[in-house]
Amino acid sequence: MSETTxxxxxxxxxxxxxxxxxxxHEQSFISKYIFSMDHKTIGKQFLITGIIWAIIGGFFSVLFxxxxxxxxxxxxxxxxxFGHWAKGGQIxxxxxxxxxxxxxxxxxxxxxxxGLSGTFANLLIPLQIGARDMASPFLNMLSYWFFFLAGIxxxxxxxxxxxxxxxxxxxxxxxxxxxxxGDGQKIGxxxxxxxxxxxxxxxxxxxxxxxxxxLNMRTKGMSMTRLPLTIWAVFFxxxxxxxxxxxxxxxxxxxxxxxxxxxxxxxxxIVVNGEVLPNEGGSAILYQHxxxxxxxxxxxxxxxxxxxxxxxxxxxxxxKPIFGYMAMLASLFAIATLAFLVWAxxxxxxxxxxxxxxxxxxxxxxxxxxxxxxxxNWLTTIWRGNIRLTPAALFAxxxxxxxxxxxxxxxxxxxSTIDIHLHDTMFVVAHFHIVxxxxxxxxMFAGVYHWFPKMFGRYLNNTLAYIHFxxxxxxxxxxxxxxxxxxxAGVPRRYLDKRGWASFSQFGELDKMITIVSIIVFVVxxxxxxxxxxxxxxxxxxxxxxxxxxxxxxxTTPINPGHGNWEGDIPExxxxxxxxxxxxxxxxxxxxxxxxxxxxx
Amino acid sequence: xxxxxxxxxxxxxxVVVFQIAKTSEYVAMIRGYENARKQSNRINAFLLLAFLxxxxxxxxxxxxxxxxxxxxxxASDHGVLVDRMLYVTLAITFVVFLITQIAxxxxxxxxxxxxxxxxxxxxxxxxxxxxxxxxxAIALSVLVGFGIFYWFKITGPAPKDAMVVEVVGxxxxxxxxxxxxxxxxxxxxxxxxxxxxSNPAGQLWEDPANQDDVFVEQEMHLVVGKPVQLVIGAKDVxxxxxxxxxxxxxxxxxxxxxxxxxxxxxxxxxMKAKTGDPDFVYELSCDQLCGKGHWSMRGxxxxxxxxxxxxxxxxxxxxxxxxxxxxxxxxxxxSVGVAPLTGxxxx
Numbered sequence: 001m002s003e004t005t006x007x008x009x010x011x012x013x014x015x016x017x018x019x020x021x022x023x024x025h026e027q028s029f030i031s032k033y034i035f036s037m038d039h040k041t042i043g044k045q046f047l048i049t050g051i052i053w054a055i056i057g058g059f060f061s062v063l064f065x066x067x068x069x070x071x072x073x074x075x076x077x078x079x080x081x082f083g084h085w086a087k088g089g090q091i092x093x094x095x096x097x098x099x100x101x102x103x104x105x106x107x108x109x110x111x112x113x114x115g116l117s118g119t120f121a122n123l124l125i126p127l128q129i130g131a132r133d134m135a136s137p138f139l140n141m142l143s144y145w146f147f148f149l150a151g152i153x154x155x156x157x158x159x160x161x162x163x164x165x166x167x168x169x170x171x172x173x174x175x176x177x178x179x180x181x182g183d184g185q186k187i188g189x190x191x192x193x194x195x196x197x198x199x200x201x202x203x204x205x206x207x208x209x210x211x212x213x214x215l216n217m218r219t220k221g222m223s224m225t226r227l228p229l230t231i232w233a234v235f236f237x238x239x240x241x242x243x244x245x246x247x248x249x250x251x252x253x254x255x256x257x258x259x260x261x262x263x264x265x266x267x268x269x270i271v272v273n274g275e276v277l278p279n280e281g282g283s284a285i286l287y288q289h290x291x292x293x294x295x296x297x298x299x300x301x302x303x304x305x306x307x308x309x310x311x312x313x314x315x316x317x318x319x320k321p322i323f324g325y326m327a328m329l330a331s332l333f334a335i336a337t338l339a340f341l342v343w344a345x346x347x348x349x350x351x352x353x354x355x356x357x358x359x360x361x362x363x364x365x366x367x368x369x370x371x372x373x374x375x376x377n378w379l380t381t382i383w384r385g386n387i388r389l390t391p392a393a394l395f396a397x398x399x400x401x402x403x404x405x406x407x408x409x410x411x412x413x414x415x416s417t418i419d420i421h422l423h424d425t426m427f428v429v430a431h432f433h434i435v436x437x438x439x440x441x442x443x444m445f446a447g448v449y450h451w452f453p454k455m456f457g458r459y460l461n462n463t464l465a466y467i468h469f470x471x472x473x474x475x476x477x478x479x480x481x482x483x484x485x486x487x488x489a490g491v492p493r494r495y496l497d498k499r500g501w502a503s504f505s506q507f508g509e510l511d512k513m514i515t516i517v518s519i520i521v522f523v524v525x526x527x528x529x530x531x532x533x534x535x536x537x538x539x540x541x542x543x544x545x546x547x548x549x550x551x552x553x554x555x556t557t558p559i560n561p562g563h564g565n566w567e568g569d570i571p572e573x574x575x576x577x578x579x580x581x582x583x584x585x586x587x588x589x590x591x592x593x594x595x596x597x598x599x600x601x
Numbered sequence: 602x603x604x605x606x607x608x609x610x611x612x613x614x615x616v617v618v619f620q621i622a623k624t625s626e627y628v629a630m631i632r633g634y635e636n637a638r639k640q641s642n643r644i645n646a647f648l649l650l651a652f653l654x655x656x657x658x659x660x661x662x663x664x665x666x667x668x669x670x671x672x673x674x675x676a677s678d679h680g681v682l683v684d685r686m687l688y689v690t691l692a693i694t695f696v697v698f699l700i701t702q703i704a705x706x707x708x709x710x711x712x713x714x715x716x717x718x719x720x721x722x723x724x725x726x727x728x729x730x731x732x733x734x735x736x737x738a739i740a741l742s743v744l745v746g747f748g749i750f751y752w753f754k755i756t757g758p759a760p761k762d763a764m765v766v767e768v769v770g771x772x773x774x775x776x777x778x779x780x781x782x783x784x785x786x787x788x789x790x791x792x793x794x795x796x797x798x799s800n801p802a803g804q805l806w807e808d809p810a811n812q813d814d815v816f817v818e819q820e821m822h823l824v825v826g827k828p829v830q831l832v833i834g835a836k837d838v839x840x841x842x843x844x845x846x847x848x849x850x851x852x853x854x855x856x857x858x859x860x861x862x863x864x865x866x867x868x869x870x871x872m873k874a875k876t877g878d879p880d881f882v883y884e885l886s887c888d889q890l891c892g893k894g895h896w897s898m899r900g901x902x903x904x905x906x907x908x909x910x911x912x913x914x915x916x917x918x919x920x921x922x923x924x925x926x927x928x929x930x931x932x933x934x935x936s937v938g939v940a941p942l943t944g945x946x947x948x
Contacts (some may be wrong), residue, residue, distance in 0.1 A: 077604040093893035168890045174855055175838035175891060181772065268856025269791040271803070272837040273772070276792050284839055284854050286772045318712070321724040349841065350852045351833075351859030354756035358749045365741045365748075372737040373730070375701055380729070382708045384721035388638075389645040389713060397649065397709050404701045408694040411741070415748040417686045417755065420679075421848040424841060424888040462629075463622035470648065477656065485667040488687075490845030492888045495896040503845050503884045506670045514937065523611050530619060540626065581720035 010486070027563075035145075037137035038563040042144050043122035044455060047448070049144075049151065050115020051304050051529060057106035059438035060099045062522050064496070068586040069515025081511040085163070095494040096184050097495045101184070102158065104169025105192070105436065109199055112302040114147050116444045117241075118306055121234040123451060128228050130219025130571060132203035132564045135212040139205045146202035150195045157191035165192035168494065170295065173266035173287050177258045180272045190259065193252045203241050210238035217299040219553070221573035226590065228552050228577045229328055233308020237301050243340070244297040251290030268366050285350050288306045292343035300339040304332065304590070306443020307374065310396040312577075313450050314378055316550045317393035318385025319586060321578035323378045331370035331377075338367045350414040350526070357416050364414035371407050375400065386581075390548070391465035395446035398473045400437050406435025407476075409484065427487020430480045438476045445469075448532070453547050457560040458539030464531040468524055475521035479514050532588075551577045551589045630674055632781035639714070643775045646713035657699075673846070673876060676883070676904070677863040680848035682751040689747065755849075759862035763828035766821060769802065770833075770840030770853040773894030775885060778802055779815040781919060786832065787811025794836070801926035806921060818919035821885065822903045824864050830862040840898070841889035846872070850888055865904045872904075 036042060067090075085095035087119065126133055134140045157164045166184025167176035171192065179186050195370065214235045219229070227235075257263040258279075259516035266287045267279035315322040322328060344352060344360040378400050387393060409431040412418045422428065445468075452460050479552040491504045546555040553573070557565050571591040579588040583599055629637035675684050712718070712872075767778040767786055780786045787810040794803035801818075823829050833842055835853035843850050851861040873881045885900030889906045905913070922929040 075604055086713050093896070097890070097893060097895075166893075172839055172890070178838065181838055184893075270837055270855050271771075271791055272792045274796060276794060280856075283857060285857060307861075308793070319720040321722065323723060324730050327730045328723070337943055349850045351854060351857060354753060358752055361748055361752065362745050365745050368741050369734060369737050373734055374732040376729075379701065379708060380723070381702050382705075382712060384723065385708075385712045386644075386718045387709060387712050388722040389642050389649075389709070394645060397705065400705055401702060404698065404705070408698055411685065411694055411744065412690050415686065415690060415744060417683055417748045417751040420755065421683045421687070421845075422852050423850050424843075430934060447725045457764070461622050461626055462637075463625040464619065466641065466645065467618060467622070473652065477659070481660070482663050482667060485663070485671055488671040489842070490848075490886075492843060492886050494890050497896055500897060501884060501899060502882050503886070510667070523615065527618060528616065530623075532639060534619075540630075578724065581722045583722075584719070 020189070035141060037133070039122045039126050039134050039137065039140060040455065040561065040563075040565075041237055043119045045144050045577075046114055046118030046122060047455075048146070049148065049592070050111050050119060051532065053106050053110040053115065053151065053276075055526070055529065057103050057254050057523050058525060060106070062519055063091065064096055064099045064103070065518045067496050067511045071499060081357040085153050091496070092165060093496060094166060095431070097168075097182075098158075098164045098188070099165050100494060101168055101171075102154075102164050105154070105165075108169060108298065108302065109196070110147075110151060112437070112440050112444070113241075113298070114199070115202065116302065116440060116447075117210075117234055117237050117305045118144070118147065118206060119240065120230070120442075120451070121206065123455065124228075124230050124554065125213050125234060126217070127212055127557065127561075127565060128231050128552050129214060129217065129222055130566075131213060131217040132405050132566070132570070134209045135217060136209055140209050142172050143205035143209065146198050146205065150202060152199035153191050153195040153198060157188045160187050160191070162186040163188050165189040169237075170288075171255070171290055172284070172291075173255055174270055174272075174284055175268055176409065177255060178270070178277075179259070179273050180275060190256070193256050193259075196252050197249055200245045200252075203245050204278055207238040207245075208240040210234055211242065214238075218321050219570045222590075225326075225329075226573055226576045227324070228303075228308075229311040229322060229332075230308040231319055232329055232332055233304045233311075236332050237304045240297040240301050240304070240336055240339060244294040244301075247290055248294035251287055251294070254290075263306065285347070288347050288350060289343070292346045293340075295346065296343040297339040299432075300327075300335055301600060302440045304336070304435055305401060306440040306446075307332070309443050309447040309450070310378070310399045312510060312552070313392045313396040313446050314381050314400075314452075315578055315580060316548050317388045317390055318382045319549075319580045320381060320385040321580055321582075322377070323380035324373075325384075325576065325578060327373055328377055330371045330578055335367060336368040338363060338370075342367060342414075345414050345416070345419070346361065348419045361414065361416045361590065365411065367414075368407070371403075375404055375407070390449065391460070391462065391469055392446045392450035394466070394469045394473075395442045395449060398469065398476075399442040399446060401473075402434050402439040402442060402476065405481075406431055406433075406439060410435060421490065421597040422487055424493055425487035426483050426491045426493055429493050430487060431482035433483075434476070434480045438472075438480070442472075445472075445528070450548070451554075452532075452535070452539075453542040453559075454554055454557075456536050456539070457542050458535050459542060459547075460535045460539060461531050464527055468531070470527045471524040472521055475517050475524070478517045479521070481515065482510055483533070546589075549587050550586055553578060553590060556589065556591055612624050625935075630639070644715050646710050650705050650710040653703065653710075656702075673884050675846070675848050676872060677844075677847035677849065677865055679863045680846070682754060682850040686748060686751055690744060733813060747927065754860075755863075758832040759860075760828045763830045763862055764824065765830050765832060766823070767802075767832045767834070768842055768853065769835040769836060770842070770887060770891070771896070772838065772892050773898040775819055775821070775898070775900035777821045778799060778920075779817075779914060779917075781813025781815060783810055783813060785810040786849045787814050791836070797843070799920065802920065804920060804924075806925065811917050812921045814921065815914060815917045816923075817917060820901045822905060822910055822913050824907050825865055825868045825871075826902050827907070828862055828864045830860060833859045838891050839889050840887045840891045843886040843888035844883070844902070845886065846883050852889055868904045868906060869902075870905075875886075882947070 076089040078086035079089045085092055162183040165188045175181050224339050254265040257269055258265050264279035264282040266284050267282040270277040311322050342364045345364040348357050413422055413431055486507050542559050545559055556571050574592045574593045575590055577590050622761055662935040675681050723777055765780050769776040788805045789803045790805055792933050802816055833851050834855045835855045840853040847863055849861055849863055851859050873879055883902035885902055887898035
């Protein structure tokens with residue numbers, strides 16, 4: 001370590017000691033913390049808002065897990081809190097479906113899209129490419145505030161009398177189009193659609209900003225192939241978002257028209273509750289095409305930033321270069337491209353033309369190839385490394401484990417023959433929670449633990465971090481691994497009580513176990529939240545600019561960088577970001593010129 | 602009260618853990634961060650290895666406990682293909698799962714930080730990259746090939762001699778229509794749906810093919826060994842015809858008819874004997890969220906012999922006669938029983 005410190009000292013010879021000084025412009029509280037145009041502050045805003053949404057969304061899952069684990073039990077406290085939604089202390093079906101819909105929407109969009117790429121794209125892009133801020137700090141600020149507004153509308157929908165939208169997070173019409181079809185299809189669904197529209201605006205403003213910043217504002221010497229993989233990952237994420245979110249917007253707006261203006265985009269031949277509707281000629285399946293044209297890239301919008309951060313963190317903590325940088329890049333590119341060509345694998349049993357279905361099988365299973373490359377490259381990265389098992393590194397390792405497990409079950413579902421049986425069963429729930437939900441969450445935690453010192457100038461408490469990791473890791477497998485068996489038995493998802501079924505009622509004990517574990521895991525997430533907020537104010541202070549001994553540019557900024565990030569000139573870049581363990585040196589920052597005797601890679 | 606107690610215990614637990622964690626920070630400060638870091642590094646590396654070992658044991662245990670509760674023998678010809686594909690995929694993916702997970706956790710344990718180890722500078726190796734691009738590609742091609750082959754078999758056109766049954770989902774139940782003796786389902790139009798006047802399916806009575814169509818709810822009867830084509834629709838929202846024992850599934854979409862076919866291979870009675878469960882029933886579940894009653898949208902399927910089926914169908918009066926009692930010969934000649942006459946109409 002002493003060697004490390006020496007090297008660090010050498011790197012930061014030009015460090016400025018007066019980093020408390022915020023430079024040329026005085027900022028009021030409002031312009032510094034609320035309507036901030038500093039990418040770092042906006043990143044923190046996204047993160048903290050995401051954390052709050054994650055608590056809400058996670059809490060909802062605890063509620064419906066109670067119903068799933070104990071369908072016969074009564075919890076009087078629920079009636080005290082939720083009134084007629086939990087009549088007699090039992091979660092009512094409308095409430096149950098409202099909860100699962102909100103859980104899905106919140107976690108997919110507000111936490112794992114905005115909370116994940118919003119946080120880390122904002123924080124890392126300027127810091128790692130060597131820019132003072134985003135291409136348009138103002139649009140960046142708008143991006144957050146549109147997200148905030150979307151959140152307000154969504155939160156409001158939870159409190160309306162008829163309850164929030166309850167058509168599932170995919171919001172398929174005609175269910176979501178017909179007010180007569182249920183309480184959750186009334187005003188709650190209009191608010192859901194409005195919130196989504198605002199969210200799309202936020203996402204586009206952010207995404208366009210990320211792309212233009214990465215393409216145009218890299219510092220001198222920072223060629224595209226010298227970018228850290230985090231930046232490549234958020235770049236592809238932003239491209240995916242910009243190309244696919246508008247399609248969701250159009251789908252949502254057509255649905256709003258069908259609901260409110262009497263159009264028939266998705267409606268045809270409908271008799272609901274004995275009432276014959278006039279609509280003819282629409283296609284309910286059209287919505288699914290529009291939705292999944294976003295919905296599938298969305299999965300990768302969630303996953304790619306996590307992959308990028310995991311690549312970076314595994315390399316830093318193994319003290320070894322990432323294995324196969326170009327292959328990692330190519331596989332990111334392949335995944336991003338294929339992400340647009342596989343959407344109909346969500347629709348194998350909608351009556352899709354079987355030939356078309358077979359094309360989508362081929363393209364879907366093709367994604368497994370770049371995914372496999374990534375896994376093997378991560379494994380080779382830690383092979384013969386000198387791994388520092390920081391909390392971030394543990395979460396990165398956990399991510400790889402979960403990505404393997406969840407990715408492999410994707411091979412089942414992507415194969416239409418098997419999907420006929422497994423479609424819309426608990427197998428799907430287990431699959432996407434592991435590969436997209438928990439894995440991306442792990443990527444996010446890894447990122448938070450790794451960059452918290454950069455964000456707040458303090459460390460998170462390590463003991464709490466380790467407890468957090470181990471309980472979450474063990475809990476994730478305990479919850480979702482046995483759930484696959486329910487799916488193999490054909491148990492459909494979104495069944496709130498299976499006791500009336502001869503074929504699906506054999507998992508009562510298992511459901512109880514899953515419920516108990518998910519409550520424990522939820523409580524431990526609260527421990528993380530406590531750690532997070534406590535450490536912002538009371539955590540151990542960061543005393544060195546480069547606590548992890550990393551090569552990337554963000555660790556050349558002052559410990560608490562002001563708006564503009566670097567106090568002097570922006571550093572120039574001379575090499576790729578992964579020179580760890582080269583020529584007997586522990587690490588060589590990107591800012592160091594290539595020496596004459598240095599070996600090539 | 603109990604709930605509050607549990608909540609209080611959880612909060613207390615959080616506070617205690619938090620205090621311990623805070624103390625550990627002070628301990629680390631006294632002992633030196635570098636020492637504390639190295640110690641936790643060793644502990645976590647060991648835990649990773651323990652997780653791998655216990656995890657694999659857990660995987661085995663989980664399978665032992667649950668394998669008896671999943672897939673019984675498929676009860677249709679297509680189900681056999683689905684299961685075969687499933688187990689082939691399971692075999693391949695499980696091998697990959699074992700190799701990669703063991704490598705991951707073993708490397709993380711083996712190459713934990715040590716003062717004596719120099720990390721190996723190893724940025725890329727094109728041969729390796731090529732190997733692990735090509736091998737997954739080949740494995741997946743095999744899976745894709747088999748998958749598509751079976752897929753076309755399952756989704757291909759139904760045999761000519763298949764019987765036809767119309768299945769319609771509604772909030773929250775199932776309706777079935779049998780074409781009767783002519784083998785043709787009569788035309789229908791959704792605006793004619795009128796449950797109050799005994800026309801729940803919206804049949805057009807002017808179509809002669811409708812006159813012998815039999816309408817039933819909640820229970821579908823099929824003939825063992827005889828291919829059946831389900832013509833699937835929905836009245837209000839999207840439902841899904843989930844046939845777990847036959848391993849089949851198809852959405853029921855309002856306005857867009859869909860279909861699937863299969864051959865049931867065991868009667869309900871045979872399944873009762875096979876499973877040793879006297880209460881065995883084939884169930885029809887809705888597999889697409891359709892509103893607040895989705896979870897209870899259950900139908901029953903009875904698979905029986907041709908004779909039993911004929912007798913059952915003969916006992917049902919065509920909906921045409923239910924809706925137009927004046928056309929029903931049974932109501933005109935009240936001296937004659939209903940069943941033999943309707944049976945005559947169907948034949």
